[in-house]
Amino acid sequence: xxxxNSKWGKQYHWVRGDPRSGNMTIVPRYGPMxxxxxxxxxxxxxxxNAIIKVSFSGSPQxxxxxxxxxxxxxxxxxxSHTGDTPVKVEIENLEGDSRTFQGxxxxxxxxxxxxxVYRQNAPDWFSGRQNISWDPDVPELQEDNSVxxxxxxxxxxxxxxxxxxxxxxxxxxDRLQGSAEVYxxxxxxxxAIRVTAETRRIDQSERGIWSDIFPxxxxxDQANQSCKNWLNSEAKLPPLPSDDVQPCxxxxxxxxxxxxxxxxxxxxxxxxRNSQFFRTRNCLxxxxxxxxxxxxxxxxxxxxxxxxxxADKNLIDSRLKEGGSLQRYHYLGGPEVLPYLSxxxxxxxxxxxxxxxSQKEQNDHSDDKNKNGTLCPQYIKHRKSSSCxxxxxxxxxxxxxxxxxxxxxxxxxxxxxxxxxxxxKTTDGTFLSQIRFEQFRKENGDLVDASVCTAFxxxxxxxxxxxIVEVRLxxxxxxxxxxxxxxxxxxxxxxxxxPGIFVVQMTSNQPNxxxxxxxxxxxxxxxxxxxxxxxxxxxxxxxxxxxxxxxxG
Numbered sequence: 001x002x003x004x005n006s007k008w009g010k011q012y013h014w015v016r017g018d019p020r021s022g023n024m025t026i027v028p029r030y031g032p033m034x035x036x037x038x039x040x041x042x043x044x045x046x047x048x049n050a051i052i053k054v055s056f057s058g059s060p061q062x063x064x065x066x067x068x069x070x071x072x073x074x075x076x077x078x079x080s081h082t083g084d085t086p087v088k089v090e091i092e093n094l095e096g097d098s099r100t101f102q103g104x105x106x107x108x109x110x111x112x113x114x115x116x117v118y119r120q121n122a123p124d125w126f127s128g129r130q131n132i133s134w135d136p137d138v139p140e141l142q143e144d145n146s147v148x149x150x151x152x153x154x155x156x157x158x159x160x161x162x163x164x165x166x167x168x169x170x171x172x173x174d175r176l177q178g179s180a181e182v183y184x185x186x187x188x189x190x191x192a193i194r195v196t197a198e199t200r201r202i203d204q205s206e207r208g209i210w211s212d213i214f215p216x217x218x219x220x221d222q223a224n225q226s227c228k229n230w231l232n233s234e235a236k237l238p239p240l241p242s243d244d245v246q247p248c249x250x251x252x253x254x255x256x257x258x259x260x261x262x263x264x265x266x267x268x269x270x271x272x273r274n275s276q277f278f279r280t281r282n283c284l285x286x287x288x289x290x291x292x293x294x295x296x297x298x299x300x301x302x303x304x305x306x307x308x309x310x311a312d313k314n315l316i317d318s319r320l321k322e323g324g325s326l327q328r329y330h331y332l333g334g335p336e337v338l339p340y341l342s343x344x345x346x347x348x349x350x351x352x353x354x355x356x357x358s359q360k361e362q363n364d365h366s367d368d369k370n371k372n373g374t375l376c377p378q379y380i381k382h383r384k385s386s387s388c389x390x391x392x393x394x395x396x397x398x399x400x401x402x403x404x405x406x407x408x409x410x411x412x413x414x415x416x417x418x419x420x421x422x423x424x425k426t427t428d429g430t431f432l433s434q435i436r437f438e439q440f441r442k443e444n445g446d447l448v449d450a451s452v453c454t455a456f457x458x459x460x461x462x463x464x465x466x467x468i469v470e471v472r473l474x475x476x477x478x479x480x481x482x483x484x485x486x487x488x489x490x491x492x493x494x495x496x497x498x499p500g501i502f503v504v505q506m507t508s509n510q511p512n513x514x515x516x517x518x519x520x521x522x523x524x525x526x527x528x529x530x531x532x533x534x535x536x537x538x539x540x541x542x543x544x545x546x547x548x549x550x551x552x553g
Contacts, residue, residue, distance in 0.1 A: 024103040026087065030492040031105065032113045033339060034152075035078040036194065036208040038139040042071040044091060044101050051092040056105065057085045063203040064089070075140075075205040078164070082107045082332075082339045083497060110213055111266035111331055111340045112495040117195050117211035123284055124217040127186035132211065133179040134195045140207040146172045146198040149180055150208075153189040154345055162338055162345055172198060186216055188226040188353065190344050213344055214284075215352055223357030227375045230350040234382045240326050241300040242384045248293075248307035248315055248324070250388035255293050255309060258394050259521050260530035260547035263502055265292035265306060266331070266495065267348075271507050285348050287356075288321040296502055297525040298330040302337060304347075307386045315388050319377070322355065324386040332497065347383065354379035399423075400534075400541035402440060402450040408546060416451045423456060424529070424544055426551060431527055433458040433544070436472075440538065453540045458531065460524045465499035469522050471533040471540065479518045479535030481505070500526040527551075 024043035031037035041064070046052065052064040054074040064074040079085070087105050092098040116138055120131040132149070134141075141147055149170040157163050169182045182193070196208035218226060246262075249255040255262065264271060268283035270291040283289050289308035299305060306324035308316045316323025327347040333339030355376035398406040406412045415437075423435035436455040440448045455472035470482040481488045481503060488496055490505045497503075506519040516537055523530035528548025534541045 024087070024089065024101050026103050026105050028492060029106060029489060030108055030113075030496075031076055032115075032210060033079045033082055033107050033110050034192065034194075034210050035076045036140060036196070036206055036210070037076040038207055039074045039076060039105070040067070040071055041074055041087075041089065041103070043103075044089075044099065045069060046072060046091060047093050049094055053090045053092075055088045055090075057081070061090070062205050063201070065201075065204075075207045076105070077205045079107045080338055082109045106496070108493045109266070109332065109339045109495070109497070112493045114492055115212050116209040117193050119193070119211055119214065122212075122214070125184065125214060126217045127184050129181055129183050131179065131181050132193060132195075134209060136176045136178045138209055140209050141175050141195065141197055144197045144199050145175055147175045147208075148196045148198050149173060149182060150194045150196055151182070151184065152192045152194060153187060154191075154213075154341055155189050156345075162341055166194075169193070184216060186218065186222060188216070188218060188222065188349070190215060190341065190349060213340070215349055218353065218357045220358060223353045224375065227350065227354035227358050227379070230353065231375070231378055231382070234350075237328075238301075239382070240303050240328060240384065242326055245299045245303065245305050245326065246295060247391040248305065248386045248388045249393070250315055250391055252291055252309040252313035254391075254393055255291065255307065257396060257545065258293075258547065259532055260394055260523055260525075260528055260545045261296055262293040262307070263296045263504065263521070263523065265294050265308075268292040268308065285352065286316075286322045286324070288316055289323060292324055294327075294331060296523055298332065298334055302330055302334045303328060304330040304343065305386060307388075315386065318355075318385040319380055325351070325380065325383040326386070327383065350379060351383070394545045394547035397424075397544045398542070399435065399453055399544075401452070401539070403437065403453050408544070416449070418451050423542075424458075426527075430462070431458070431460045431524070431529060433531075435542070452538065453542060455540065456531070456533070456542055458522065458524070458529075460500060460527050460529070462500050462526050465501075467498050467501055469501060469503065471520055471522065471531075471535070473535060473537070473540055475537075477518075478516055478537055479520070479533070479540065481520050481522070481533075500524060 024041050027040050046066050046069060050066060052066060052072050053061040054064050055061045056077060059077055064072045066072045085105050085107050087103045089101045090098050117132055117134045148168060150166050151169050152164050152166045154162055154164055170180055173180050190213050192213050193211040194208045196206055249258050268286050268289050286292060286308050288310055290311055292306055292308040295305050304327035306327055308324040310316050318325050327343055329337050329342040329346055331340045331343040358375050395408045397408045404414055418437050418439050420434055420436045424433040425431060434457050435453055437451040438454045440450045440452045442448060457468060457470040459466055459468045468484050472480055474480045483498060495504045502523040502525055504521045518535045520533045530545045532543040
């Protein structure tokens with residue numbers, strides 16, 4: 001089970017620092033797609049007056065700053081993709097000789113990354129004066145006494161490609177103040193606020209920290225016009241292929257179990273309530289929902305299916321309340337589809353314009369309302385309301401306690417063996433999972449005549465990759481999740497994507513957070529097998545779920 005001794009091969013060491021080699025250590029290892037992050041890169045020896053340039057995934061080179069003999073600082077650019085990104089650094093000395101070093105940096109989806117600018121009273125921001133706050137001690141801002149505040153807004157160019165434009169909201173704000181009032185004028189674009197270091201460095205990317213992506217709440221007339229413009233544009237596009245889309249689970253309990261075909265919606269899920277990543281939003285765009293899920297991978301033509309559940313744990317009918325619907329773009333993105341941003345622009349924003357902001361108050365009986373009616377049914381014609389018709393729950397199994405095992409076909413038994421065993425495998429050998437049982441030890445160190453699960457590891461031998469995912473108990477951190485032998489850091493994001501794999505660290509939705517318990521979801525989306533791992537200090541419980549009908553035994 002320990003990958004270092006596994007027959008599956010050696011550990012993955014791409015970003016280890018060594019002054020004599022061409023590899024580097026990059027800290028932080030993960031960061032936002034919108035860029036501006038301050039990175040410390042170490043490993044190579046750097047002469048006093050050396051010229052240092054960095055490129056991310058072939059982007060134009062930008063200068064970095066030498067900080068010591070073995071470290072330098074670089075700023076990330078604005079990305080249009082997520083996932084592992086090659087980093088290439090060129091260091092040129094005074095004689096003109098250059099050396100090249102390589103590493104990896106992981107770009108995080110805007111929906112999943114931790115934002116550091118917080119919108120106060122975030123649920124509905126109207127045009128006018130609003131308030132923001134930020135951490136004044138973040139590395140991106142520390143070297144400046146003042147900051148500028150920029151408003152970025154996303155719009156289409158003539159080729160229907162999404163591009164960022166920006167305005168200056170405030171200039172020369174005291175960084176240590178940590179808060180500011182901003183004035184916003186009404187528009188119907190997705191927006192984000194960046195607190196930017198005031199000093200501009202030549203040939204460097206701008207450093208700064210970001211808010212979440214958000215809309216402005218429009219007036220009735222503005223929303224009406226925006227919705228009608230969208231309806232006219234949508235009528236020119238091919239309809240969404242709704243017949244072949246995976247139906248929604250009918251209840252919240254089914255949705256929480258179906259971790260193989262769906263994943264929690266990053267903007268609305270019950271695990272966000274105490275999460276450090278969502279201080280300004282949860283279910284802001286689906287007011288009647290307590291939990292939503294999305295397809296774990298894009299459906300036909302790259303579409304998504306958003307399923308939302310109310311306080312009674314039932315699937316919401318979007319024709320009646322603010323629930324889910326089909327989406328033209330999956331939030332994970334795709335070829336020429338910006339992760340999260342395309343979904344927000346073409347799916348989330350039209351929903352708000354057509355089904356929320358264009359609705360007059362219920363006690364408004366003006367002729368305009370009666371004449372205009374509602375535009376939401378027209379939106380639903382283009383974004384079919386989510387349904388659970390023909391939904392078939394996946395097959396779960398379970399391993400818990402000392403240990404009690406339930407197989408995929410419902411057979412239960414107890415197994416007190418010690419060692420490493422094949423846990424789940426496909427008959428064609430393309431998927432294999434192993435599990436480790438160890439003898440249970442009391443807190444005083446005495447051994448007991450029982451065994452418990454302490455680790456499991458899985459691998460899918462697929463065309464997109466064959467990453468090894470492991471969850472193992474840790475005496476200090478309760479449990480770790482590893483991919484190819486590297487411990488995954490959930491400080492910057494509780495969600496990570498790898499080719500054909502989705503992993504998430506769940507946070508408790510209870511007020512009294514149990515810090516000694518950890519829970520992970522590991523989903524192999526291409527083959528349709530997932531695991532829910534619940535770790536306490538001494539025991540690891542595993543819930544395997546199979547959602548692929550072709551794997552039925």
